[in-house]
Amino acid sequence: MSKQKKWLLSCIAIAAFLAIVYVLEATIPKSSQWSMLFTVLEKGSIYALVAVSMNLVNGFTGLFSLGQAGFMLIGAYAYAIFTIPVEQRAAVYQYFDGGLVQFTLPVIVSILIAGLVAAAFAFLIGLPVLRLKSDYLAIATLGFAEIIRAIFQWNTLGPITNGSNLLRKFYTYDSALYPIIACGICIAIIVLLINSSYGRAFKAIREDEIAAEAMGINLFKHKQMSFVISSFFAGVGGALLAMFQTTIQASAFKAAMTYEFLLIVVIGGMGSVTGSVIASYLFIACREWWLRFLDAETYIGDFKVPLLRAGFRNVVFAVIIMIIVLFYRKGIMGTNEFSWDALIRWFKNLPKNIKSIPGRIKNIPNKFKRKSKKEAQINE
């Protein structure tokens, strides 16, 4: 396929996708069970953005950073603080006399500010922390995220952050297209960065720091750059998440949240943007929608289905993740990215692959047999 044809195909696919979402949104009523689809699309897009930003640092630059929830928190708060309408501030900041900030900024500006504030924090944190390596960096960034959470709940900062109370009544979007388009643009920018000269430098650092430095790549500068850019988009993701949730509270941004993104990145494939995006939609769909029935007590006639009760969903979810990790060691996509050629090839090979499944299943015991034969030979 020629390059132009691929471009055209991509544009058509994106336009078609947006059109379908638009039509579905107009036709599916809010009360329908299918309205969960929009939760998945909205939250999935936001998670995809944050997962891709985390992949930029962890998968492409090779830094083990676990501060994502902290940067999202900063972004979410920055966004909320600047967009609560002035007349509502007295109600929101009821314990703090209406708060300190007494103006409202346009939404787009606030989202950008959310990103920039997160990036500024990342810059300051990065100065000492990025001199650390691997596990130590992970611990330091994780600690940072927890500290940020504690600080935002601190009562003395109440006039700005509303202490440990909710922030609410800020501007939220009204169409699922909003977060999808916003996240799409952000992810596109990250992909452009990864495919640029700087992206190659990041990959070089991941591959071999010493060699990268000997090739004239300033390690600290490039690590800092990757970290700050990643945090910028995590901040934007936080702002969008605030819009999705309509209220925010610092206590929700726990370390467990970072682990969710880590899980998405690992399942999708370290170093694959496509993988992160696919994995986030799957993750959100499983958690919010497809596995919900496991949490509900179910009766078939008079028979109560065993095991199904609140919390069982998480057990099944954990098993699914284990299976994925066992069968796809490098994640769903490995380090591959989406391409039309690969997609067409996949569909062409699909019938062949499906046919070979019974054979492969039959083969599983053989694998063990062969092994035991070898062992027998050795024993002889």
Added chain:
Amino acid sequence: MSKENVLRVSDVTMQFGGVVAVNNFSMEVNKGEIVGLIGPNGAGKTTAFNCITGVYAPTNGQIEFNGEVIVSNHPHGKMKQMYKGENMGKYNKIIAPTPDKITKKGIARTFQNIRLFSSLSVFDNVLIAKHLHAKQNVFTATFRLNRKEEKRMREETMALLKEQGLDKFKDDVASSLPYGLQRRLEIARALATNPKLLLLDEPAAGMNPQESDELMGFIGEIRDKYDLSIFLIEHHMQLVMGICERIYVLDYGIKIAEGNPEQIQNNPRVIEAYLGVDE
């Protein structure tokens, strides 16, 4: 000497804790010369290399490149009491750049154990080295406002790969290349940073005699083609004696001899260091 110095290392001492790895080492490389550094295992050759390339800041001493002081240090802090070397008060400045700054000045290196970006393509390996001198910033690069620069980088990379006979493998993953070609790719990658001085750390390690013969010719070739000076560490005596114009010999961190290959071969101290001496 009337010839132009490219590299001048003066009184470099590298002390790790109480161990003096390189002691008062001085040397120079002239323009267009191929200079060798030999010595038994653990003599401090690679440490000397690492001092020049900025991996370590020497404890004491000074390194000049094209007449500019690029590295300079003297024992300070805790090291002041522990220092066992000489020339303590000779150098006052502290200049300790990171390796990337040294590379930017025009000193490129290869590694004793090959360090390629192993899961990236051969083309990308060389292209990454072009990042150093590219006129761009992260904004122009991301939004593709640097098309000309990017095109130039790609063209230069392709030309370099062709010259090195690696263009057939350009889309292969670097780690899938045979050993000899990986060595060659590492040299190509170093050349992509437009160096004036190339440091080769055991370029013939792990090669069979035929391959190292080829390498000998290759090193001479790139010296002429890219107008380089070359400084290399090597164990293969045949190779060192064959291509080096001057040789330095280190033993236990101390320079025990210098001169042309003939002088070195007949130097009793060198023979003693390598073969031991009759009791």
